[in-house]
Amino acid sequence: MSSTAGGERPEGDEGVESRDASESPAPDAADFGRQLAAAAEKSGLGALARDEKLSGRDLLVAVGGVRGILEALLPGLVFLVVYSSLTSFGDVDAQSALVPALVASVGLAVVFTIARVVVKGQPTQAIAGLVGVLASAALALWSGDARDNYVLGFITNAAYALALLISLFVRWPAIGLIVGFLMGDGVAWKQDRRKYRAAQFLTLVWIGLFVARLAVQVPFYLVNNVEALGAMRLLMGVPLYALVLVFSWLVVRAVYPSSARSAE
Incomplete structure (x- = not known):
């Protein structure tokens, strides 16, 4: 894994532009990342991200x-x-x-x-x-109309998906910002090809979560099947969120190895 501490810039990374190595990180992106990470820390995601073993207790808190x-x-x-x-x-x-x-x-x-x-x-x-x-x-x-009880959920999921998609287009994947500050990496991950690609991948995964909810639930809304819509809303809420969270933890631990493994 390449390291920013040595001042080296990974070559051949089409996802990270060459000017990133010489320019300081955008202050707005860094500040936004700190705010996201602070909110994640309060929710218990910080402890989960830094835990080298997946703890059921930390997952429950998260x-x-x-x-x-x-x-x-x-x-x-x-x-x-x-x-x-x-x-x-x-x-x-x-x-x-x-x-x-x-x-x-x-x-x-x-x-x-x-x-x-x-x-x-x-x-x-x-x-x-x-x-x-x-x-x-x-x-x-x-x-x-009872089905309109679920409309705000559609709007929320669409807004999250759009915000994450925009973060990819501006080359500051939101999941990378959150994980970077939670792991004490700040925005240095953007200069590391492996971490940057992992941030892009995880951001796409979370976009997939929100889009999947819309793709499954909106058709039930359109055919006015309130019972199926409500059931899918419950199943694709906390349970699906927890599954994506566990998958994200696995990816984060792969690109942020433990201190013992790093020393070795």
């Missing part, structure tokens, strides 16, 4: 912990169960079933938020989840 997983999954699950039960077995039309399903979902999100505040935990995640649930519920109530 995906939000038990409470965070429940906060992410249960409101959507309750909405789906109540709505499906009323429309399938309760002799209630879809529009009449919408309100009780939304009330149950929003009510549970409120309970989670209050619980965070009462136990003096970090309420930020619960509040963010509550805002998302409220906004989605408001949109569904406004349109009177």
